[in-house]
Amino acid sequence: MATGRSLAAVYYARASRTVPLRAGAWRPRAVAVAAAGEPASEHVRRLVAEFDPAVPLDSAVTPPSGWYTDPGFLQLELDRVFLRGWQAVGHIWQVKNPNDFFTGRLGNVEFVICRDANGKLHAFHNVCRHHASLLACGSGQKTCFQCPYHGWTYGLDGTLLKATRISGIKSFNKNDFGLIPIKVATWGPFVLVRFDDESTEDNVYDAVGNEWLGSASDLLGTNGIDTSLPHICRREYIINCNWKVFCDNYLDGGYHVPYAHGALASGLQLQSYETLTYERVSVQRCESAPAEPDDFDRLGTKALYAFVYPNFMINRYGPWMDTNLAVPLDSTRCKVVFDYFLDKSLLDDQSFIEKSLKDSEQVQIEDIALCEGVQRGLESPAYSVGRYAPSVEMAMHHFHCLIHGNLSG
Template identity: 85%
Template sequence: MAIPQSLAPSSSSAAREARPMLRRASPSRVAATGAGATGEPARRLVAAFDPAIPLASAVTPPSGWYTDPEFLRLELDRVFLRGWQAVGHIGQVKNPNDFFTGRLGNVEFVICLDANGKLRAFHNVCRHHASLLACGSGQKTCFQCPYHGWTYGLDGNLLKATRISGIKNFNKNDFGLVPIKVAIWGPFVLARFDDFSEDTVDDVVEDEWLGSASELLSRNGIDTSLHHLCRREYIIQCNWKVFCDNYLDGGYHVPYAHGALASGLQLQSYETLTYERVSVQRCGSAPAEQEDIDRLGTKATYAFVYPNFMINRYGPWMDTNLAVPLDATRCKVVFDYFLDESLLDDQNFIDRSLKDSEQVQMEDIALCEGVQRGLESPAYSVGRYAPSVEMAMHHFHCLLHADLTG
């Protein structure tokens, strides 16, 4: 949700004699399913939403956008596996040999910092018999397959292929890990699954990911100056877009669902700005006791970076929310919390903030799961927007429609 929280932090044919594909060769585009083109029902669901209708007259996307498994497959293919996606933060790859893993749709990936300090990303799949190579996060000097011991350097090169005496037409240089394009903006690690070139230019990444919103976000303290404090993850029984819609309703639900939080806000000051693929919501804080001023600040910036990344910056805090689809009616939301270094020793302040944030998250989870159950009811098809507050939500739906029809 996009309101200042009093906290900041609580996915053939037989073998041929010809040479195998080269090490860096990859499919021209990562497929979300392996099952062929998405069918007509999903395309009809996309067409049921008309982004050309003005907000005051528009209806929301049909409930099938939030319940249909085939629609999610289309989203994975045309939304998540194209363009830059937030996958982590720089604190996870701070030192040489650091790594972390993740999953998006059917893509298993690993991000690492090699011994020379170069950030790299690969499909987390052994080229021998497709075993996953790494899990979780930590430090490794190489990736050794737990299945048959094939070993790869953190540069992706195959270092050792075990027990292959007698094999023909094999060159280990052709069997390195399949690379993924990776970049950094501010404190965030980004990956791109549809582009297999290895070089990136910071200005290009910034323009493609944030567009003209990048300057505003940089000016409002979304940078590398804060210390990563902790991570919390929630499995929520709702479609990933339900969580995003809740974030994008312009504080509409706050007085009704978050009584304690609402008392600390000046909801009449709420404003929403939209950019190419970003929307920004801002709200002032209500007058507070002196000891609370440093915690809440005077104004918060809440940025939604399409399609599923949320950045909340206020006072000494920044927290981020990443909504990762698990299936059509479940998502995982990853919260990362960052704090000004001057407050890292104030454990009472941290504990109080985390507790307050957890209360808000539990309230939002109950809301989102209730909405999902309603979306699955035969009584609901489409809804309406509140034009004065839900412009960011409509912007999100229009972006989705454009990608899904593209």
């Protein structure tokens, strides 16, 4: 935002405030998202207002190109879209065992997810309380987090265990300098965090599902979103497009499939495509074309594509589930993380796995070319707004309406 502070600035500027926790311990207060009432710039407010969610789909125009190119618009999205409510950040196989951890970044918020020696899941800001060095990188196993800068050491429960070279320091209580916690939960095989909730109570599975997925929770829970599917691999792509371009491409109801994905289109019955929308979720479903007995068949009989606002996609087809997480890097670049999960019965079938991943990779290459081409077009002076295809692009319109609701609220 052009005026006001970002979420991270609010967190750390006020980190010296403390609140009591159980057993008499004290820990820095993790404050809520950017202060209420801090205005966006007039320019960004105008961009938000240029899209009218009240116009019916068959008469609506798409958001203006500035939604996809303006750095100030992305800053407002980070504060009001990504850093409010539950956000998917990983999967349970990354923290399957005690002492497992992984790190991530969303906007200017660095975080670490870990499981302590007792198996309890935690999330913290990945920042040393001494002089702000990042504590951990990547993923792996640790029994504690030791700052690489000055050696301050923290337990996997966030407690400051050791502060080096502080003899002579005054008015210092190490209980005031533990890691700043972030609320964390799991739903199905997914790890979720929320940055705007300071409560410390345990998260109830059903409540988390209802908050994150709304009335789509039962549909997804009974359609193969399965914790028993082992994680096979991860692929990451840096794409030269705004994060919403990738989401829009996903949400066009199969519109682009016959034109851009010839091999994929041959395996789907596109006339069976249907789209369902819920509060913060849209689901696209499609039947697969009948396979010959000896054909390679990774798609199964039906495919389900669930989009969970704002940036998480769950694809369930045949024995596979894969997820896509679109993380904004700047206004014209994003990182998309693909995680692949497979039915246990096929774990030893390396030929099937390799062929499936190769076919999926081909689709991603085709989509990357599309998305980068769209971004270049959005940056052209020739384009301002477009139109929706009412019979197929209802999920995309739903996505844009949700963004508008967050940004104008």
